[in-house]
Amino acid sequence: MERLWINARLATMTGDGLGVVEDGMVACEQGRIVYAGPGGGGPREAAEVIDCAGRWITPGLIDCHTHLIHAGDRAGEWAMRLEGASYEEIARAGGGILSTMRATRAASEAELVEIALPRLDALLAEGVTTIEVKSGYGLTLNDELKMLRAARALGDERAIRVSPTLLGAHALPPEYAGRADDYINLVCGAMIPASVGLADAVDAFCEGIGFSIEQSGRVLTAAKAAGLPVKLHAEQLSALHGASLAASHGALSADHLEYAEDSDVRAMAAAGTVAVLLPGAFYFMREAKLPPIDLFRAHHVPIAIATDCNPGTSPTTSLLLMLNMASTLFRLTVTEALRGVTINAAGAIGLSAQIGTLEAGKTCDLAVWDISNPAELVYRIGFNPLFMRVKDGQCC
Structure with a gap:
């Protein structure tokens, strides 16, 4: 032995x-x-x-939803918001996700790895042994692939299992303003095929400020055709039934879910789709609409918890803090919280047979x-x- x-x-x-x-x-x-x-x-x-x-x-521990790879930060925007600036005003001033996009595009692959390592080290220090890392701040074919390679490289730098996810459909880049369908054509026709072998899954941001049900569905369909599992940012800010869409494609997970309804939860239960809750974003954005925890319990939908580490809405690198937030804000039990960062988190990235x-x-x-x-x-x-x-x- x-x-x-x-x-x-x-x-x-x-x-x-x-x-x-x-x-x-x-x-x-x-x-x-x-x-x-x-x-x-x-x-x-x-x-x-x-x-x-x-x-x-x-x-x-398993952190099953992160945006760990990115350059720049948005602390200055946060200070502006505290002083009364609206998200729209910040965006018009060049802030928001496009600020992170510009910084990420400007960084080399090696620089992205170097920038991400302190964030990763903070998670490792709390017992994390597996992490999911999304792309989504490059928003060009080459920059999205650069992010996926950087995510993979983290596993060479540290003793960590990394599961990269292509999130090309995260936001509409400025060069595609007014042409969202054309951008989705790029995601489906170029990014997804090129990510095979680099990405373990494909995600999209299905939301009024992201992409529509129809556009998100196209992304999930293309991913499945390429042999890649899927997941979806769904029901974070409004009830579009993205969770039902995710379930109809056999998604590993639907994430956020504050506005999920009974029909969505039933669909997730039937498909075996994990509900990934992100209390850091809920807290940071001062949301008031709670995820339907009782519905998840009633329909036996597995609940996972993750940091959603990202520069705009959840700048945290503490999965242990997320355990407390999930229980304090969402009233999860100790058992639910701990299973949410172990076996259920493993299910959310398709690795429950291994970890x-x-x-x-x-x-x-x-x-x-x-x-x-x-x-x-x-x-x-x-x-x-x-x-x-x-x-x-x-x-x-």
Whole structure:
């Protein structure tokens, strides 16, 4: 046996709850879990034995919705908003997503990686072992591909699993003003085919200030035709039934969902589409419309939680903070919150067969915590009790 973690308390995330095992152990061989359960039932010897001294082990955390790759920041715009400027006024002054677009276009691939590493390091320090990273600030074929390559490169720089997503249909670039359908032609006809092998999925922003149901549907159809899984920004600001559209395409996830209705949730349940909640954006934008948590519960739609790390609406690199926000703002339980950054987050990026639980056959991605109760991970604010992060069976 390669490595054992003994004298641990496990939150395996198997079954419907936390899957708690008292006095447990995890055994690893060649980067995979070969045993996770009561200490008395596992292997006895290994090349390395780590005594956890009663600490808790969870699966490595998964941040399943981020915009980690981008250049520039919008702190100045935030200050303008605090002084009373409207989003429209800021946009007319050259701000908003187009500000990030210009900075991202101007940056090289290597510069984008270098800029993103401090954000990534903050997430790793909180036990994250897998991260989804979207493009969407290049908005040209070459710049979107540059962003996807930069996202992939993060996995070469750090011990992290990266799942890149093409979000070419994020916003309408200025050179296509008044020609949204022509831009969608570019996304479907050029960006999606060129992203095969670079992207693990395709996303779109289905919203009144983004792209219509029809345009978003074209993107999802083209992605599926290219053999790429899909997901969708849906129902963040209005009820367009983007979540139903996503479900009709068998989407891995629909994300945001504040304005999702019963028909949307039923469609998601039937399709197995994960509801990804983004409390950082909800908080930062001072939203008042809550996601329909009770509907997700009633229809057994899996709930995931992510940072939505981005420069405009959720400039956070703390997944632990999102656990507290999801429970405080959305009233998720401790179990729902912790499953939301492990097994359900794995489902949101199509990796639930590989990661997200502590069980034999899964990749040995672990977070070892210096806590007395898993609720501490959700309850505390500004508290990082990570003792050890393990990626592919290696302590890092």
